[in-house]
Structures are given as C-alpha cells and as structure tokens.
Amino acid sequence: MAARKIPQLICPAGSLPALKTAVDHGADAVYLGYRNDTNARNFAGLNFDHKAMIEGIRYAQARRCQVLMAINTFAQPGRFADWQRAVDGAADLGVDAVILADVGLLDDSSRRHPDLRLHLSVQGSATNYEAINFAQREFGVRRAVLPRVLTLAQVETVIRNTPVEIEVFGFGSLCVMNEGRCWLSSYATGESPNTVGACSPAKFVHWQRSPDGMATRLNGILIDRFADAEPAGYPTLCKGRFEVQGETYYALEEPTSLNVLEILPEIARIGVAAIKVEGRQRSPTYVAQVTRTLRAALDELASAEKGFSVRPAWQAELARLAEGSQVTLGAYSRPWR
Amino acid sequence: MNRGFTIPSFKLPGVFATIGAHLPQWPHSLALTTALNAAAKVGLLPADSLAQLDERSFVVEVLDAGGVAAFVYRGGLFRPLLTAPQAPDLWFQANLSAFLQLLARQEDPDTLFFKRELSIVGDTELGLLVKNMLDAIEWPSLPRLSPFQR
Numbered sequence: 307m308a309a310r311k312i313p314q315l316i317c318p319a320g321s322l323p324a325l326k327t328a329v330d331h332g333a334d335a336v337y338l339g340y341r342n343d344t345n346a347r348n349f350a351g352l353n354f355d356h357k358a359m360i361e362g363i364r365y366a367q368a369r370r371c372q373v374l375m376a377i378n379t380f381a382q383p384g385r386f387a388d389w390q391r392a393v394d395g396a397a398d399l400g401v402d403a404v405i406l407a408d409v410g411l412l413d414d415s416s417r418r419h420p421d422l423r424l425h426l427s428v429q430g431s432a433t434n435y436e437a438i439n440f441a442q443r444e445f446g447v448r449r450a451v452l453p454r455v456l457t458l459a460q461v462e463t464v465i466r467n468t469p470v471e472i473e474v475f476g477f478g479s480l481c482v483m484n485e486g487r488c489w490l491s492s493y494a495t496g497e498s499p500n501t502v503g504a505c506s507p508a509k510f511v512h513w514q515r516s517p518d519g520m521a522t523r524l525n526g527i528l529i530d531r532f533a534d535a536e537p538a539g540y541p542t543l544c545k546g547r548f549e550v551q552g553e554t555y556y557a558l559e560e561p562t563s564l565n566v567l568e569i570l571p572e573i574a575r576i577g578v579a580a581i582k583v584e585g586r587q588r589s590p591t592y593v594a595q596v597t598r599t600l601r602a603a604l605d606e607l608a609s610a611e612k613g614f615s616v617r618p619a620w621q622a623e624l625a626r627l628a629e630g631s632q633v634t635l636g637a638y639s640r641p642w643r
Numbered sequence: 644m645n646r647g648f649t650i651p652s653f654k655l656p657g658v659f660a661t662i663g664a665h666l667p668q669w670p671h672s673l674a675l676t677t678a679l680n681a682a683a684k685v686g687l688l689p690a691d692s693l694a695q696l697d698e699r700s701f702v703v704e705v706l707d708a709g710g711v712a713a714f715v716y717r718g719g720l721f722r723p724l725l726t727a728p729q730a731p732d733l734w735f736q737a738n739l740s741a742f743l744q745l746l747a748r749q750e751d752p753d754t755l756f757f758k759r760e761l762s763i764v765g766d767t768e769l770g771l772l773v774k775n776m777l778d779a780i781e782w783p784s785l786p787r788l789s790p791f792q793r
Contacts, residue, residue: 321779350768351692351775508768515764538757541767561757589778592751627754 312574312608313581316374316473317597320352320586325362327590328371332601335372337405338362339586344392345376346429347586348503356395363399372402376586378427380408380500390414397422405451406430407486407500416445425473426450429500431486435467442470449473451582453485458569458638462576471579476566477596478584479629480636481505482559483544490543490558495525506542513541522546537561537631545630561630567600567616569638570607592627599623650749652760653740655707663709671712672723675703679714679721682780692776693719699732699769700724707738733769736762745777752778 317333319325328336339345341353354362363373375396381389389411396404397419404422406412407429415424428451432438441447449471452461465472483490485499492498495510510525519533522541529546532538539545539561548557566573566581573581583596599620607614625633682688696716703712713727737745741760744750752774755761763770 321775323779323781349775350695350772351689351779352771355691508771511767513762513764513767515762520762532759535759538759587775588753589748589751589774591748592754595751627751629753629757631757 312604313476313578314372315476315597315600315604316580316582317593318478318583318586318588319362319593320347320349320588321590322354322358322362322365323590324586324588324593326365327594328597329366329369331594331597332605333371333597335374335402335580336362336366337374337376337582337586339376339378340392340395342388342392343382343503344379344389346378346427346499346503346505347376348379349587350508352587359395359399363401367400367402374403374405374425375399375401376405376427377411378405378407378429379503380429381411382501386410386414390418393419393422403449412441412445412447420446423448426470427486428453428475429486431484433484435464438464438468438470438472442468449579451475454480454482454564455484455637457640458572458576461578461638465577472577473580473582474566474573474578475564476573476581476583476600477624478563478582479540480559480562480564480634481544482636488544494527494543506540511541539630560632562632562634563624563628563630564636565621565624565628565633566635566638567603567620567624569635570603570616571614574607595623595627650740650743650747652744654738657707660707660709663705666709668711668713668727669723669725671703671710672714672725675712676714676721676723683719683721687780687782688776689779692772692779695772696769699766700728701773702727702731702734703742704734704736705739705742706736731765733763733765733773736764748782 314334316335316337317328319328319336319338325336325338339347339353341355342348366373377389377392393404393415402423403425405425405427406415407427412424415422424445424447426432426441426447431453432441432450433453433455438450441450447470451473454475461474491505495507497507499505506524512523514521519531521528522530524541524543529541529543544558545561547554550557585592603620683693698717700715711727713724714721715724737760741755745752752761
C-alpha cells in the first residue's frame, strides 16, 4: 500500500540549540525569528542574532529541514523600514519562506521579492477561505496558518475552497482569542503581540509570594492566585481567574495546551499541509520531547496499514509538558452547533 | 540531552534541609559564581545578554538541601555575596532534583514552572532573560560516559 500523505511537522526554534534539537528529532521545518519586535515572540534573550541565524539556516537546510522565518508583527508607524529590512534579510539568507501578518508588509514583500515564498501568519487572523483567497490573489500567499478557533469541519471547508496550503496548530499553549485580533494584552498593559511582539510582556508581570500561595499580577491587575501545589499557566489575562457573579474561576479559558494526537488521521485525511508546534519561548528540552513524539505519531500514521492508534506513552509525554498540565482538542472538537 | 541516564524526581528527607541551612552558605555561592565566570569566559554566555545583568543580584535556593547561593553580576564578573539579600532581583527556588534535571536539559523550565516545581520570584523580565540565556548555551559535546549508558 502506498504511504499515506501526512502533514509536515513544523517545530519552534527560539535559540540555536532548540533549532538543532528540532532538526535532529525529525522536524520537516523549523520556524524562527530575529532578536527584535518584528516577530511575535520578542522575549528577552530569545531568538537569533545574525550570526546564529546564518548557522541555524545552514544546519537545518543541510539536513533537508526547511526554515521559515516569522516576521509576523505589524509594522509600527514610522518604522516600516525595520520590517522591510527583516524581509530583505530573510530573502538574502535564503529561508524557505517568511511568515507575515501585516497586509502592508505582504504587499511590499510580494513586489520586492517576487520569488520569496509567503506564508500568512496566524496573527493575520484569516479564519475563512475568502480571506485566504484574497491573500493569495493579492500577494501570492502560498500557505496560511489558521487561528485556533475553527472546528475540524470548518478547517475542511476552508481546505476545499482554497488553493492555498493550510497549516494548523498541533500542540502547544492555547490561545483561543482569535490570534491577531485579541485586545486583552493591550487592555492590561498597552502592549500586545501585534505591536511589540509579546503578549502580556514580562516587564508587566509580577509574581508575589504570600502565606496563601503565589499571586500573579499583570501591570498591577491581580489575575490569579495559586495554592502551593496547584498547576500554573502563563501570566496572561485570558488565563486568569476572576470573580464573576460571586464565583471565582477561569472565566475566559483554562491554562491548557492543545494536543491533536487523537485526531491526527482526520487532519491528514482532510488535507492539512502542515501541523505547527507552538513554543518558541520554550527550551530545547521541550522541543526535543514534542518533536520526537509527534514525529513518531506521524510516521506511524504514514505507515499504518490498518488503524492508527495513539500510544499512551505519546499522550503521557505531551500532557506532562502542557501548560496547566492538561491538554485539550480545543476548537477542533465542538460537537454542538 | 538525555542520553540514556535519567535523573529521577526526588525530594531529599527533611533532615538535609535542617542540616544544610546551618552550614555556611558561601561555598555554594563561590562554586556557582566560579562556574558561571568560567562559562562566560569561554563564550558560552552571550555578551549582549550578560551586559543586561549588570548590578543585578540573584539567589538560587535548593529547598530540600537547605542550600542558598547568592551572587551579583558586577563589572563583567559574577561575584559571590556572603549573605543573601532580603529582596534579590531574581530568586530561584526548587528541589535539588529539579535543578539537576534543568541543568541536564532533561526538563523544560516552563514545564517545571507549570508543575510548580520551580519558583522564580522578582524581576520577571530578568528571569526570562536568564532562562533564555541558559537555554541558548551550546554545551560542548561531552564524551560518552559508558558506565551511565543503558
């Protein structure tokens, strides 16, 4: 039986060791960014300077692993040249594609670098095929990364109605707030992924020890309080616990990670081109653990003559790494209409 | 990376913390700063990140061993502090096994944080910088230690 077509595995690289780890553990592509606010993981000490970028691209491409460069924040007023420079740099270095969100930058890049492959970032927030086909028609976008708000059936509808390759998230911390359109970080701090390249930037985050556990504040706003052994999540407004009508709970979303292992055969069947692992902010250790687990699952799916079954060891490995130590199928599985 | 030898999760019995806390703490600080300075000297720690640590104080507390290392980065060197500051810029707390798992790149710091096995209090941005700096270190390949291979 011919091998089944399976999605590419796209893994995060926040540092050179993480990149090499992803390549060595079976990623088909890695995604990375410069050390500045042109990408949505602009965290202190993370990402690549020019020297590391050159070495990383060389390392990956020599091992037949593609390199995708995320330049997925929105060009800020008066600084468009910084974003242009990032795209020029990517083109010069010979990356396999750039991942862009800003319509102005997409337009500019498609004109100045007609041979550079463009991917529409999740921050571009295209949730329907009309938006994706627009990006294809106007800028020649070849792939779109879908926000984590669609059901699997909706993803299938998108795929059936566009020539653009579709990439979906496969594992990692969940953002259910319609990426690229969420205002919560801006509301609390005045800064957001689109503007400065970070959601709830660290300089606004304070963890305070108190006799009843640990309190998390974002720009002074109390967003959560944890007892000593209680699992924690990232300090974002969406994952805080708030008092609503006399009850204190995760009013927006629980700290949790997306995990699609269970629906991998469906994802392959509907023609998803690539699955992306979230987590450029995480360590090489995480990258190794997730990459090797998903590689094993995808390889088994490719070769499975009969049914594909999820191995408990895979699930256990991924659940251990998850935010809040729990995983979910997120929006993919929503039986209600 | 994990090459066959796994550091288990464990917690030292309470007696270690009791004894450890009564021992002089400066040897820990001295050992840690010596190691950090050596790493900086051979270029394992990126200069641009190091520059941002200037005049910042750190405390690393091994809870179950009762050990505390305190140091400051000043004038291009990590320097031990004889007494731990009351409010360091950054304060790491974990049990010995979590620190060992971190150093061996067996566990991801965010995973340990989510599981509440690693506590980082103080200047969060500084914490992120230090975490990312440690993650970006390319450790030289160590010779394989055959007794530890499975």
